[in-house]
Amino acid sequence: MKATTPPNRALVTLVTLVTLLVTVGSARSAEPIVTSDLLRLRTASAIDVARDGTTAVFAVRSIHTADTEADDAAMPEHRSQSHIFAADLSTTPARVRQLTRGDRVDRGPRLSPDGRHVAFVRNGGHDDDDPAGARVWVMPLDGGEAWPTAPLPHGASGPTWSPDGRWLLVSSPLPLDEIDATPPWVADPAYATPADATPRPDGTRQEIRRWLADNARREDPVVINRLDFQDERRLSGPMRLRQLYRIDPHDTAATPVQLTSVAKDHRDAVFMPDGRSLLYHAKRQTGAHPDEVLATSLWQVDADGGNAREVLAIDGFALRGPEVSADGSVVAFLARALDEPAHRPYRLGVAPWTADTLGEPMWLTGEATLDASVRSFQWLPARSALVFNVARQGGFPLMTMGLGLLEPADLVSEIDGAQAGIHAYGVGGGTVVYAVTTVEQPCVIRVRDARSDRVVLDLNEWVQEKEIARPRSGWITRPDGRRVQYWVMEPTRRRPDERVPVALEIHGGPSAMWGPGELTMWHEFQLLCSWGYGVVYANPRGSGGYGYDFQRANYQDWGDGPAGDVLAVLDQVSLEDWVDSDQLVVTGGSYGGYLTAWIVAHDQRFRAAVAQRGVYDLTTFYGEGNAWQLVEWSMGGPPWDVRVRPVLQRESPLTSINRIRTPLLILHASNDLRTGVSQSEMLYRGLRRLGRPVEYVRYPDAGHDLSRSGAPHQRMDRLNRIVEWFERHVDNARPAPTLDRMRSWAPEPSEAATEEATPLGPATPPGSG
Known part of the structure; x- marks a missing residue:
């Protein structure tokens, strides 16, 4: 007797087949993310909203x-506007x-x-x-x-x-x-400029000084x-x-x-509501040179420029960004404790304004209420409340808090269930307009008011036609009890049972924080997934967004502790059956470049590494980089302190350069004065002298921010060099993500593929209404 398929089972089979065909068809029609998509990205900033x-x-x-007539069509001129x-x-x-x-x-x-x-x-x-x-x-x-x-x-x-x-x-x-x-510090003879002397190279002492001063003013030479x-x-x-x-x-x-x-510098100046005076922040008057003063306070000056006076100073704090409530009764501001500047978060404070003076301040955020750094804030006049932006556990939400000193509440933290990264916003009346990054949308502008939360403008509608890799979040617990958050992204179009290479990405800072809404990394993560790489990133100890104790946990420990965190995350992800643990690569920029070099000097699991604009010798960094204070704040003091010297040596990747055997690509920008090119050149020369596989690339006329705001062709070159270096050293079966080559790389139908209906094409943009 011939077996028959039950009607309900046949229906399920038919629905499954249709779903599969639609899924595969969607995957075949969607385009991969490619390097030149960088040129299509649009982002928003500096939002301002009318009072009503x-x-x-x-x-x-x-x-x-x-439009150029260049002979080489592959090198058109791209300009940021x-x-x-x-x-x-x-x-x-x-x-x-x-x-x-x-x-x-x-x-x-x-x-x-x-x-x-x-x-x-x-x-x-x-x-x-x-x-x-x-x-x-x-x-x-x-x-x-x-x-x-x-x-x-x-x-x-x-x-x-x-x-x-x-x-x-x-x-x-x-x-x-x-x-x-x-000011008092101008008494230093180095600042003396005889104004009434005639500049002469062969004149009197005063005339020669004037001649030298005029040369210095033209910055030929630069006198420091x-x-x-x-x-x-x-x-x-x-x-x-x-x-x-x-x-x-x-x-x-x-x-x-x-x-x-x-x-002194006058910053963040605003009018008082009556228009008769201004508020701003400035360095406190101590008699010392401004470069040696970290403490700042709030000042007031009349609108015609007279009667400047200090109105709020808090010992041991730097105050900034005053904003006045609509009725002029309260001034809000940001403050950071100066006992540990590298680890203390910015907190939000308010103080009552009466009779041209500020009263006793109150803290709205801090370790007792919200142990996260406030990035910016604005008044919400319709409710006499404050709207502010924080970094918190991989997200950049908008929060709000009234003056009744209740706990802060989320205003916008997710878009359709996905963690959001809000990087710009403006407030007017009862309306909040904000620019947000999600997995599916690099930058969309939305409005939230009494009616709804809705899209104003999607700046990158072309992404809807692209294949997007979506991150999954996880946590691990380290032996010391610290919990570390991470995300993992599987490559687009991964075939069933296919094992793929994985890239470990490491953020800078070290107090930065990444998450699914990180605008600066959206394209790079998606590009690697398009090339067939899984992407893993984490926020190791020292990252912002997890409270003061977690951020301070890397004090005198930039290497072992954070490296152990990200490698433990990679160990956890490597347990998943799609990860090829023999095909791992690692990269990072700035502090991430430091940790990349540290890791390959202490761990041999990686097939290739790319260290970007990093710090590799902390002693020379003290004199070469404009972030030199990190040495004192994070390592305990200056290089000549005998207690600090062994710490700097221990924590410098250059100390262990002889252990590096992983093929290493070093990237740096020629005009980078945040970290300085000698950092990369010492690392490169040492490895070259040791006969290790290494390559060094310098980008002319570029700075530390090359990957985010550099010349577009250099940004694309950087991305392709990272991918090409990885491709030299891993076995990646995926063809390059060009549309014509990827059409044949759709997943093959299989039993496994039909069990879970996970769309492979682009999802409907969240919040499209």
Whole structure:
């Protein structure tokens, strides 16, 4: 007798087959992430929302490919640009307009109090243009051309409207010899400049000094007499200190009014609600050089520039970023304890404002309430509450807290169940507009108000046509009881029973934190998965986002402890049957470059490694990098301290260079003054002298931030060099992720594939409504 299939079983089989065909078809039609997708990424920053919550403005960064007649078609010119956009939030969907265009960098938009104009800062066509050329422009929102405000000799930035919209407050960095007041530390003969002498190379002592001073002012040569003499990509040159100016936003010919002329930086200045005075933060007056002072306090100055006075100082703390409540009764601010600057989080504080003075401050966050570092905050006027952004367990949520001192509450922490990374936001009325990164969306702008939480603008709709790898989160417990969070991403189009190579990615900082909403790594992680690599990343001890104790756990222990954490995570992931434990690679940048070198000097499991812009000798880092204070803060003191010397030697990867046998690619930018190229060159030369497999790549005219904001062709070169180095040393059967080659790489139908209906194509974008 012939067996028959029960009707319900036949139906299940048919549904399963249809699901499989749709899944495979989706996988075949979706495109892989490729290196050049970097050129398509658009991101948002500096969101500002009108007082009534009906309009938002923001800056959008994109990459433009210039039309050139270059002989080599493979080397077109790519330029980063930034333009101002506006969104009408009163309609659903929101109506979004691009306000500025062209080969330029427009940034930091701020809406006027009546919502009719937007002020912004315009540079030339490059991020690294001379800041002295930066100028504040104003543009009507209802149409019309933008116009420049009056120029300042050293540029202008940070425009802030007065409450009545009559003035703009800006800051400008003035050379020390253009500042009227003479601070105590200028008594140092190195600062003496005889103003009344005629500059002569063969004159009197005073004339020669004037001649030398004029040369130094032209930075030919650069004369250094500061402790902090390095910027990110160049020497600092003559000292410049930010002063405050009031400018007329509607009259280009009006002369700017200088409000301060004191030998200190004036930062984060805001108007009081009555418009009669300003608040800002500045270094405390101790008589010492500003480079030697970490403590900052809150100051007030009259709107016409007179009567500057300190209004709040807390011993042992650095205060910054004052913001005043709508009724002027409370000032909120950020503060960090200075006993352990490398490990203490920024906390949010408030203080009552009465009779032109600030009362006793209260802490809204801290180890007792919210043991996480507050990154920024804004007032939510409709509720007399604060909205703030924190780093917390791999996410960057928005939180809120009223002045009733209840516990902070999440405002936005997930999008459709996925952990979110909010990297910009603005508040107006009862409306919050924010830019968020999720797994499926590198950058989308959303609005949250009394009606709903909805999409304003998806800046990267092209991602919907791409294959996306999705991370899974996990935790491990280390022998000392510390719990370490990690994520693992399987490669796209992994065939059933296929074992693949895995890349261990390590973040910088060391106090940085990664998670699924990390905008800066979205493309790199997805690219590696497209090439057929699994990706594993973790937040080892010393990372932010897990409280003070966890962040301090790497004190005098940059190597063994954090390395043990990430390797234990890799051990855990390697238990999964899709991981080829003989095909492991590792990479990281900055502190991640340090830990990459440390790991391959102490562990031989990796087939290849890429150390990027790292620190490998902590003693020389003290003099070479502008982050030199990390040596004192994290290692216990300066290199000449006899108690610290053995710590620096023990914690420097260069000390164990003779143990490195893993093929190592070293990447560094020539103008990187955060870590300095000699770090990489010592590592390279030592390995070359030992006859080990090593290659060294230097990127000309680039800085420490190459991977995030460098020249687009260098960013693509970096990505391809990392992948190509891995490909040299692992056995990867996956073809390169170009569309024509990947069409034949869809998963084969199998029993295993039909058991779980896991979509292989792009998911519906979250929050599409």
